Amino acid sequence: MNRIRSLFEQKEKDILSFYCTAGYPRLEDTLPVLKALQAAGANMIEIGIPFSDPLADGPVIQESSAVALANGMNLAELFRQLKDVRKEIGIPLILMGYLNPLLQYGVSRFCRDAAACGIDGLIIPDLPLEEYRREWQHNTEAYGLDMIFLVTPFTSQERLREIDDCSTGFIYMVTAAGTTGGSIGSDPETHRYFSFIRDQQLKHPVMAGFGIRDKTGFEQVCAFAQGAIVGSGLIRVLQEYPAKGEPVIREFVQSFL
Amino acid sequence: MTYAIDKNGYYGYYGGAYIPEILRANIVALKQQFLALRDDQAFNAAFFGLLKDYVGRPSPLYYASRLSERYGAKIYLKREDLNHTGSHKINNTIGQVLLAQRMGKRHILAETGAGQHGVATATVAALMDMQCTVFMGETDMARQQPNVEKMRLLGATVVPVTSGSKTLKDAANEAIRYWIHHPVDAHYVIGSVIGPDPYPAMVAHFQSVISGEIRRQLMEQEGTPFPHAVIACVGGGSNAAGAFHHFLNDKEVQLIGVEAAGKGVDSGYTAATIATGSTGVIHGSKTLLMQDSDGQIREPYSISAGLDYPGIGPLHAYLHETGRATFMQVTDEEALQAVFLLMHLEGIIPAIESAHALAALEKLSFTHAGPVVLCLSGRGDKDMDTYIREAPAALKTHLP
Numbered sequence: 001m002n003r004i005r006s007l008f009e010q011k012e013k014d015i016l017s018f019y020c021t022a023g024y025p026r027l028e029d030t031l032p033v034l035k036a037l038q039a040a041g042a043n044m045i046e047i048g049i050p051f052s053d054p055l056a057d058g059p060v061i062q063e064s065s066a067v068a069l070a071n072g073m074n075l076a077e078l079f080r081q082l083k084d085v086r087k088e089i090g091i092p093l094i095l096m097g098y099l100n101p102l103l104q105y106g107v108s109r110f111c112r113d114a115a116a117c118g119i120d121g122l123i124i125p126d127l128p129l130e131e132y133r134r135e136w137q138h139n140t141e142a143y144g145l146d147m148i149f150l151v152t153p154f155t156s157q158e159r160l161r162e163i164d165d166c167s168t169g170f171i172y173m174v175t176a177a178g179t180t181g182g183s184i185g186s187d188p189e190t191h192r193y194f195s196f197i198r199d200q201q202l203k204h205p206v207m208a209g210f211g212i213r214d215k216t217g218f219e220q221v222c223a224f225a226q227g228a229i230v231g232s233g234l235i236r237v238l239q240e241y242p243a244k245g246e247p248v249i250r251e252f253v254q255s256f257l
Numbered sequence: 258m259t260y261a262i263d264k265n266g267y268y269g270y271y272g273g274a275y276i277p278e279i280l281r282a283n284i285v286a287l288k289q290q291f292l293a294l295r296d297d298q299a300f301n302a303a304f305f306g307l308l309k310d311y312v313g314r315p316s317p318l319y320y321a322s323r324l325s326e327r328y329g330a331k332i333y334l335k336r337e338d339l340n341h342t343g344s345h346k347i348n349n350t351i352g353q354v355l356l357a358q359r360m361g362k363r364h365i366l367a368e369t370g371a372g373q374h375g376v377a378t379a380t381v382a383a384l385m386d387m388q389c390t391v392f393m394g395e396t397d398m399a400r401q402q403p404n405v406e407k408m409r410l411l412g413a414t415v416v417p418v419t420s421g422s423k424t425l426k427d428a429a430n431e432a433i434r435y436w437i438h439h440p441v442d443a444h445y446v447i448g449s450v451i452g453p454d455p456y457p458a459m460v461a462h463f464q465s466v467i468s469g470e471i472r473r474q475l476m477e478q479e480g481t482p483f484p485h486a487v488i489a490c491v492g493g494g495s496n497a498a499g500a501f502h503h504f505l506n507d508k509e510v511q512l513i514g515v516e517a518a519g520k521g522v523d524s525g526y527t528a529a530t531i532a533t534g535s536t537g538v539i540h541g542s543k544t545l546l547m548q549d550s551d552g553q554i555r556e557p558y559s560i561s562a563g564l565d566y567p568g569i570g571p572l573h574a575y576l577h578e579t580g581r582a583t584f585m586q587v588t589d590e591e592a593l594q595a596v597f598l599l600m601h602l603e604g605i606i607p608a609i610e611s612a613h614a615l616a617a618l619e620k621l622s623f624t625h626a627g628p629v630v631l632c633l634s635g636r637g638d639k640d641m642d643t644y645i646r647e648a649p650a651a652l653k654t655h656l657p
Binding site for chain 2: 051052053055056058062069074075099100101102103104105125126127128130131149150151152154155156159174177178179182
């Protein structure tokens with residue numbers, strides 16, 4: 001059973017997803033953070049694989065990656081932590097990572113180990129479609145992993161179709177030109193872009209991400225997409241997790257409901 | 258075998274465009290524009306006109322007699338140090354800013370290590386009335402202070418970069434992030450043969466004026482267009498790409514790239530990518546890079562801010578793999594010795610980057626009578642603090 005597909009079948013709108021960096025704020029926090037997010041009402045979680053040079057990320061996620069790497073996080077450690085994750089987490093889990101660490105681990109080995117932990121999908125922001133088709137697709141299909149691609153305000157209609165054809169799971173709509181941790185515009189151009197994506201009758205559901213920091217932003221994008229992903233906002237809250245524990249996560253998640 | 262890039266932007270296995278979707282439209286438009294203009298008469302008239310009258314090209318091919326005597330070879334220096342702004346960097350900058358102008362861009366972005374590319378970009382932006390923002394690591398700002406002041410006086414905004422090792426790699430990261438935020442009005446002028454397609458081929462094209470001139474000048478001075486060897490330093494590899502370009506298919510011409518070994522190839526403080534790197538993806542390109550077993554990019558080290566980069570242009574990775582070019586490594590100390598030797602023998606103060614190429618002369622043995630061309634990519638004004646600090650020891654120990 002594909003958890004991502006069942007999620008979108010059961011809940012057609014207002015899907016609330018979070019991004020957290022693996023091994024942050026402390027190495028062993030990955031699993032407890034996932035559990036707290038699920039318990040508080042998150043519908044899906046994107047787990048970030050830390051990288052030394054995260055080009056698409058703003059300062060908050062950059063900093064969390066640097067801390068996670070200093071904590072000793074790497075792919076072998078992440079898969080060790082996630083070995084029994086499916087005993088406790090039932091919601092869809094996605095791994096987000098930049099290409100280089102995945103290449104060094106090995107494409108096929110990475111897909112195999114991710115699937116073995118019960119990971120449902122992958123986001124690789126610097127993987128070109130052509131290379132996906134050539135070197136990744138047979139692996140993701142063999143291991144039953146969904147592949148989620150990003151679309152942006154500068155993605156042409158033709159390219160959007162191509163991405164929709166290539167994607168499995170859902171399409172990630174980047175809200176604006178920028179790295180993670182910015183804000184969403186309320187200008188007519190942003191509105192036109194969101195409406196354009198909504199009206200394309202894409203084969204896949206759309207999740208909005210980048211710059212969604214509170215309930216107002218969440219509701220704004222949910223008028224056009226099936227749901228949204230909150231990243232930097234959560235990372236900021238996680239800075240307080242070691243001191244204050246699970247309630248900081250619960251309060252933050254519930255502020256969106 | 259061809260050493261040209263294929264239609265997808267690959268030199269063999271290396272190259273490509275590994276970029277976030279948000280920059281894809283920019284990269285596609287840039288490639289179309291470059292391919293349309295590279296053979297356009299009006300564009301080339303403007304480009305070569307500025308190279309001649311503004312930069313001062315052709316740069317001399319100078320027969321260095323005392324250096325030649327010392328090494329027992331006929332050594333010519335390609336004097337890119339005599340260009341306006343003091344290095345080869347301006348060749349590419351003029352090409353790209355002209356291109357950006359035709360694309361209707363108003364804002365020019367650049368990363369810089371030694372500050373040479375930053376100064377060249379700030380200069381051309383002033384000339385063409387464009388806004389200019391240069392990203393520079395804090396470590397590099399401290400060691401190349403004169404260039405920081407030059408950029409600011411020329412009207413550019415210099416943004417200090419505080420992430421990572423605060424050097425060239427991190428400056429490129431920040432320039433890319435800024436471009437992600439301003440994809441419509443800004444053009445990112447990458448200073449080396451790195452980055453996603455079409456940058457490596459485009460920068461090599463604009464820099465290829467160097468080897469075009471070498472052929473003509475050697476013909477005049479030696480009666481042959483072919484040197485026995487061409488030697489150039491390699492960080493990302495733009496002056497080497499330019500100096501090699503028109504000789505790639507002339508097998509009898511040896512191509513020698515010189516990397517910065519820092520404190521030594523095996524010291525853990527090095528920027529020698531060919532010697533210590535492996536295949537991966539950095540700044541949008543599949544190439545050789547310095548990384549750990551987890552695929553995290555290693556912090557490079559070199560005394561030379563311009564060579565202090567953990568990757569190398571995909572062309573050079575390919576030239577290394579095919580054996581077409583040979584790559585050597587030179588330490589900080591060896592490069593400094595070469596600086597003082599060139600001052601002493603020829604009365605030329607080279608940039609610390611170019612001094613790496615000069616230091617390779619110590620390691621090569623010349624049995625062939627043919628001319629050897631060394632690309633003197635830049636002048637040493639920006640390095641005066643380092644040279645003054647290092648001079649006594651180096652002079653005492655190493656000069657006759």
